Amino acid sequence: MRFIKHFWSYLVMVGLIYLLHNPIGMLPPLGRLFSPFEGFLQNSTNKSTLLDQNLDLEGVKEEVKVIYDVNQVPHIFANNEDDLYFAQGYVMAKDRIWQMEFYTMVAAGRLTEIVGERALEYDRYNRRLGMARAAAKIAENLKSDPISSKILDAYTNGVNSYIAQIDYKNLPVEYKILGYKPTAWSPYKTILMLMNMRNTLNGGSDDFRMSNVVDEYGLDTVKDLFPNYPAEESPIIPVGTPWNFKPLPVTTPSKVMAGKNDDKVIVKIPSPAPEIGSNNWAVGGAKSATGLPILSNDPHLGLTLPSIWYQMQLSCPTVNVYGVALPGCPGIVIGYNKDIAWGVTNVGSDVMDFYKIRFNNPEKTHYMYNNKWTPTTKYTEEFRLKSGKIVKDTLIYTHHGPVVYNESKESNFNKNAPAGHAMRWIALETSGSDLMIFYYLNRAKNYDDYRKALTFYTAPAQNFIFASNQNDIAITPNGKLPLKWKEQGKFILDGSMPEHDWQGWIPAEQNPTVKNPPRGFVSSANQFSADPTYPYYLGWKFAAPNRAVRINERLTAMKNANADSLRSILNDNYNVAARRILPTLLPILETSKDASIAPAREIMKKWDLMNNPDAVGATIYERWVKELENWIWEDEFPSKQFMLHPTEDRTFEMIKKQSTAKWFDNKNTKDKVETINDIVLGSFKATLDSLTLHNGPLTPETWAWAKVKNTSISHLGKIPGFARSGIMNGGGRGIVNATTESTGPSWRMVIELDKDWPRGYGLYPGGQSGNVGSKYYDNMVDKWAAGKLDTLVFMKNKDEKSAKLTRTMTIKPKK
C-alpha cells in the first residue's frame, strides 16, 4: 500500500513514456514525434543545412566531388565508375531514402508491416502478381552479369553508407510518423523498384471484361464494336514505312479463347490506365533553327510528392550524362549527353494475358495442360502486420504464371474441379537486364550505340526516342514483345492448350522502328506502334489517338523550331476529340427548346476548343463526353458486371455515322426507345445538373476548367498536409498537356543538340528533396503549372564555374 502511494506517479510516468514512444494503431509515436529534440521539427531546414560538406566514407576509392546547383541538383564527378554509382546511391538516399524504400515495400507486398492491416488487400494483390519472386530471380541472375552487378553493388554500397550514418533525428519525417526505420538496401530492392514501373505501365488487362462481352453478345458484336485498329489514328511509325525483314510465321489455332463461363468473370485486375501515358518527339535538322535535332519528352505518371524523378548529372572518365533517375535505380533513365538525347513513352502493347485453368481437385495440386494433369507449384506467403500478427496466403503457380485473386465461384467447371485464372505477364520475365539499356544509352555517341543499347531491354516496353548531333533522329517501340496470333489474349485464353501459350518473341531487330523519316520528325504518344501492315499483332487497343494527332499536326507545320517552340507543344491544350465530335453534337443541342441548357450551349458554341485553365467550355465538354459515353453504353455493358465499353474512337464513329444504331436505346426503359437525340440531350442536361450540384451555378469562375479539374499532387504515402492541391493549369485527358486531376507530365525535357555542347531545359512537378520540411520539396511545382522550364546545368567538368552552383560535398575515402 505504502509502495503504491509513493510509486504511482513514477509508474504513470513510465507508462506514459512507453505509450508515447511507440505507434498505437493509426496513431504515430506522439512523444517522440512531437519532441522538438528528436521529432518532426528536427527535419526543419534553412540556409545552414545547405553548406559545403566534407565526408570520409568507407567504400569510395578516390575523391568524389558532388556539386549542387541552385535547384539542389547534384552534379557528381568521380574518377571511376564504382565511385560514381556509389555517390549516386549516397546522394539519392540522402534526399529520397523513405521514398526509395516505400516503392520496394509496395512491389513486395509488404506495406502491412509499416501501415498495418488496412494495406492487407493491396499487399495480397501485389503478392499474387508475383513481383517479389520475379525480382529475386532477376537479382540472382544479374550476379553473373559483370556490368549490371558492378553498378548495382556500387549503388547499393552508397545507399547503405548513408543508411548506416543516419540517426533518429535525421530520419525522414515519414519514418517518424509511421514509427519504423530504413533497412539495408540491396540489388534486389533496386529490381523491386523497377517492378513497380513494370506494374504501373504494363499491369492492366481487359481480357476478363472482353470475355464477358463475348459471352453476352457474341463475336460478331465484338468485331463491330471492339475493332483491332481505330478509325482515326496517326501511328508511331509513319504509314508507308517499309518493313525490311521476313517475319516469323505465327499459327492461329481453331479455338481462340477459353470456353464460355456460366457467370460473369470477376477478377479485380485494373484496366490499363489511359492517363498513364507520355509524349515524346524529336525534330530533325531540316525543321530546326540550328540545323540540328531537338528532342522532347514528358512521361505522364501519377503525380506524387516526393516526385518519381530525381535530376542529376553523372560524370566520370567513361561517361558524362544529365537527366532524371528513378529513386532506387542507378543510372539516368531519360536524359542527354554531349552527343545524343533520348526519352521514353509507354508502348502499351498487350503483355498481360489470362488463362483459364482447370484443376483436378480443390487443393489445386494439378492442372490440365496438353491432356495431362500437371503439378502446380505452391508458395506460402506470410504477411506481417504492424501489430506483429501474421496472416498467411497460398499462392499457386502454373507454367503460365501465378493464379491471381479470383472472386468468381470456384465451380466454373464442376463442383469438384475448381477453376482459376493464371496470368502470363511480361513483368515476371526474368531474362535480360533493363539497367543495361540505360548504362549504354548514358554513354551512347551515335545511332549505332542507340540500336545496340536497345537490345538489352525487357519491360515495360517503351518507345525509345533518339536524336544525335550527327543529325539522326529515330524512334523504336522496344522491349520484349510476345509473338502472338492476331487477337491472342484479347479474351481469356485456354490454359490447357499448348497452342495458347505465347509463341515466342518478336525478334528484337523486327520491333517497329524508323530512322530519319521523310516527314522530318519522329514522335509518340502511346498510340498504335504501327498501322495494320506491320506483320505482328501487338494488341487491339492503345491510347486514344488524340495526343498523337495533335503533336503530329503541330510538328508537320513547324519550321525553324527551337526549344521554345517545342515547349509550346508540351503546353498545347488543344482538344482534338472535341474538334472531332462537337460538329455532330452541337446541332443536336440546337434542336432542344429547353431554356435551361441555352447558356451552356452558347458557351459550347463559342468555345475555341482549348482546355485552358479558364475555359468553361472545356469543363462542360470533359464532363459531358464521360456522361454521354455512360448514357450510350452503361445499359448494355454495365461496368459493375465487369464489361468493357467500346473505345472513344468507336463511340464517336457510331455517333457520326450510325445515328440509328440500336445501342443508343436505353434498354432499361421498357416502354420507350431512345434515339441519339434523346441520349445527347439527356446526357448534356445531366452533365449541367451534376456540375451545378458540385460547383454551384454556372459562372466563369466556378466552372473554370482548372478550378473544376483541381489538379493535385498527393503525397506518396497519402499523408494529408504533405500534398499540393488546387494547382491552376489546363490540359486534361487526351490533351498534349496531359495534366488530369491526379496524373500528368512527371518530367518535361527539351534538348537542343549541338556539335559543341547541348542545351537542356526541363523540370518536374516536385523538388529534389524528399523532405517536406525543405523548400526544395515542391519548389518546381508552380513553374511547372505555368508551363515553364528551367535551363539545366550540364557541366563540362568539375572545374566549370557558374553562378548557378551553390555548394560542394566532397567525399574522400576513409583512412
Place this chain on the structure above:
Amino acid sequence: MLYLLILIIGGIASYFGPWWIIAPVALALCWWKAKTPKEGYLVSAAATVSLWIGYATFLNATADVSLVDKVAEMFTGGVGFLSKIPKIGLVFTVMTLIATAIGGFAGMSGVQMRRYFK
C-alpha cells in the same frame, strides 16, 4: 532555482539523449530539491514545457518551411473544427500536454520516491 536547473540540465541532456531523458533528469533534480510532490509536479512541468515550447519556437522560426503547419494538417486533414484552430496552437497544445504530463509526473515521483526511502 529548481526550475532553472531542470531547464538547463534537461536541455543539455535532451539535446544529446532520447526524447524522454528529461524525465529522469527532472526526477533526480526534484528528489534533491523539491519540497512537496505538488511543487515537484508544477516546477518540473513548467520547466519541461518551457524547454519544449522554447526550442520548438526557435526551430519553427528559423525554418524555411513550417513543419508545424504540415503536421497540424496531417492530423486535421484540413477539414472539420480542428482545422479552424491556428495550426501552431494545435501543435503547441499537443506538445504542452505531453511535456506537462511527462515532466510533471517525473518531478512528482522524485519527491514521492524520496519520501518512501526516507
